[in-house]
Amino acid sequence: MEPTGGAQKWSAVARAEWDRRSRSPEFRAVERIESAAMARMNAAGHAEFAADELRDVLGHDDGDGAWKLAGRSSVYDAITRAVERGTLAAESDPRCLVVPRHVGQTTSGDTKCLHHREGLRYGAG
Numbered sequence: 001m002e003p004t005g006g007a008q009k010w011s012a013v014a015r016a017e018w019d020r021r022s023r024s025p026e027f028r029a030v031e032r033i034e035s036a037a038m039a040r041m042n043a044a045g046h047a048e049f050a051a052d053e054l055r056d057v058l059g060h061d062d063g064d065g066a067w068k069l070a071g072r073s074s075v076y077d078a079i080t081r082a083v084e085r086g087t088l089a090a091e092s093d094p095r096c097l098v099v100p101r102h103v104g105q106t107t108s109g110d111t112k113c114l115h116h117r118e119g120l121r122y123g124a125g
């Protein structure tokens, strides 16, 4: 098992790259959800999304050049899979993906989350 916390080795990765991956069909839905979280996470590990925004992120080109939203169940399934993998914390849902500290950290952004409000803490994983 990889070390966690202070024993972990870290690399900085551009948010724009995580954002690109989150919308790319070359990755599976679970990887796209993880990428969306990494692209937007704040200093508390929380990445907030508007209603149906993750349906847009996981959408696909319908073949005629129009972007088709992913189904709600696809978003939930991808989040569930990421939580099972340990790459997102259990309190993640379609309005806020929570990145555990051992997976990713940033000093960018604040430490608030309007979606989770009370009991805000870094995702325990």
Ligand SMILES: [Zn+2]
Residues within 6 Å of the ligand: 046, 047, 048, 096, 097, 098, 113, 114, 115, 116, 117
């Ligand atoms: Zn949150």
